[in-house]
Amino acid sequence: MDTNSSYSDNELITNIKTGRLMDESIKMVYRQYFGLLSSYVINNSGSQQDAEDIFQEVIVSFIDLVQRAKFRGESSVKTFLYSMNRNTWLNELKRRGRSEFRERKFELVRGDEEVDVSHFIADREAKNEVLSVVARLGEACKKILLLFYYENMGMKEILENTDYENEQVVRNKKYKCLKQLEHMINQNPALMNSLKNIFHG
Amino acid sequence: MDNSTNDRERLLLLYLDGELKGDEEEMFLQRMKDEPSLKEELDHLRIARESVRLLGIKNKVGSIHREMMNELPEVPQRKPVRKLVSYTLAAAAVLFAIFIGIRTYTNSSISSGQLYTDHFFSYELSTSRGGEPISSPVEQLYRQKNYKAITTLPLSEDSLDVKSKFLTGISFMETGDFAKADLWLKKCLTADNSSVYKDASEYYLALAGIHEKKYDEALEWLHKIQGDPRHLYHSKVSDHFIQEVERAKELKK
Numbered sequence: 001m002d003t004n005s006s007y008s009d010n011e012l013i014t015n016i017k018t019g020r021l022m023d024e025s026i027k028m029v030y031r032q033y034f035g036l037l038s039s040y041v042i043n044n045s046g047s048q049q050d051a052e053d054i055f056q057e058v059i060v061s062f063i064d065l066v067q068r069a070k071f072r073g074e075s076s077v078k079t080f081l082y083s084m085n086r087n088t089w090l091n092e093l094k095r096r097g098r099s100e101f102r103e104r105k106f107e108l109v110r111g112d113e114e115v116d117v118s119h120f121i122a123d124r125e126a127k128n129e130v131l132s133v134v135a136r137l138g139e140a141c142k143k144i145l146l147l148f149y150y151e152n153m154g155m156k157e158i159l160e161n162t163d164y165e166n167e168q169v170v171r172n173k174k175y176k177c178l179k180q181l182e183h184m185i186n187q188n189p190a191l192m193n194s195l196k197n198i199f200h201g
Numbered sequence: 202m203d204n205s206t207n208d209r210e211r212l213l214l215l216y217l218d219g220e221l222k223g224d225e226e227e228m229f230l231q232r233m234k235d236e237p238s239l240k241e242e243l244d245h246l247r248i249a250r251e252s253v254r255l256l257g258i259k260n261k262v263g264s265i266h267r268e269m270m271n272e273l274p275e276v277p278q279r280k281p282v283r284k285l286v287s288y289t290l291a292a293a294a295v296l297f298a299i300f301i302g303i304r305t306y307t308n309s310s311i312s313s314g315q316l317y318t319d320h321f322f323s324y325e326l327s328t329s330r331g332g333e334p335i336s337s338p339v340e341q342l343y344r345q346k347n348y349k350a351i352t353t354l355p356l357s358e359d360s361l362d363v364k365s366k367f368l369t370g371i372s373f374m375e376t377g378d379f380a381k382a383d384l385w386l387k388k389c390l391t392a393d394n395s396s397v398y399k400d401a402s403e404y405y406l407a408l409a410g411i412h413e414k415k416y417d418e419a420l421e422w423l424h425k426i427q428g429d430p431r432h433l434y435h436s437k438v439s440d441h442f443i444q445e446v447e448r449a450k451e452l453k454k
Binding site: 030035135142149150195199 | 255
């Protein structure tokens with residue numbers, strides 16, 4: 001049974017950085033902020049599905065930024081997420097070329113502050129594009145790379161979770177898959193350059 | 202693939218994974234200074250690794266998202282505002298000013314029915330929960346908007362889960378039986394005061410109170426909602442809304 005945990009901003013950031021209590025932390029973010037953030041989208045020309053998609057995207061970005069130490073708690077988590085949500089939705093409306101974006105003034109919810117997240121929003125297109133590239137990798141490749149680079153499993157654990165013959169085969173497969181992914185990304189030099197700025201900039 | 206290529210790839214991967222140590226690491230770092238292409242290749246592999254990590258985060262959030270969408274209530278939608286061109290807006294503003302002036306002058310009453318209509322919107326269940334089985338007959342009928350059928354079901358409090366109690370309450374509102382709506386929404390709160398339907402129940406209880414001219418009770422709910430910024434219906438309870446209910450209460454005396 002999942003307990004409804006509540007963490008301070010500092011605890012939440014520590015949990016995300018270390019990967020400890022990750023599920024509970026993400027659930028807490030949903031419980032505390034989904035209502036506020038999704039109502040912004042829904043009340044500004046978005047559907048329920050839009051609100052859910054934008055919220056997921058914002059949470060993925062937030063976790064990524066915390067883990068890469070790009071978000072250091074200069075503003076509250078609430079303010080940061082609200083700003084990301086608002087700007088991501090405006091960016092999405094602009095991308096769709098919606099007339100609402102040109103014609104309407106989008107209001108802040110009374111009492112809510114904003115921080116400048118424009119530099120993070122600028123990364124949005126490249127991140128979404130590279131995710132679609134990774135999605136095109138074969139399932140076996142995705143599995144082995146995720147187990148190693150996301151789940152932080154060692155070769156021995158990966159061997160136990162897959163059907164490969166031995167650790168060396170796993171190691172070779174992992175390298176081939178990573179090279180294959182690198183090649184797929186590199187086929188779009190503009191994307192590779194954008195990602196260099198995001199991940200190494 | 203010759204031995205030097207093999208060695209280069211082996212070193213790149215070991216360095217990327219943080220497994221190159223001691224002299225070998227130092228030699229590799231020196232080699233990178235001498236061979237810019239090696240550094241570039243490492244950067245590309247790092248980007249591929251970061252992309253995998255990003256996919257991992259996306260998958261993790263996606264799986265929790267599905268779970269949370271079952272737990273959290275759907276966010277209520279504001280009534281759509283009709284787009285108006287500027288001259289129409291201006292005309293509307295003038296008409297509104299006249300209307301307010303007349304109302305103030307005549308001190309006409311605010312009807313509970315009008316207040317209710319202005320603030321009521323149908324509660325909609327999510328349609329995007331993909332593949333989730335609909336478990337109760339109440340929910341099935343609610344999704345078909347067959348509110349009347351729900352109110353005629355042989356309802357037993359013990360046999361209904363919190364969600365069904367809530368939907369039964371809303372169905373009675375939809376069919377105009379506000380006393381029973383009040384009863385079932387309170388049963389929902391009594392059954393589980395921390396359920397995902399708590400906030401919606403409180404808002405609709407306020408509306409039921411307004412319709413039945415039980416203004417004190419309605420105001421109690423409205424003040425509770427307005428005083429809690431995290432309440433899902435917080436943005437629906439404006440100062441103006443509360444003032445209107447207070448005025449209706451005064452006029453009732």
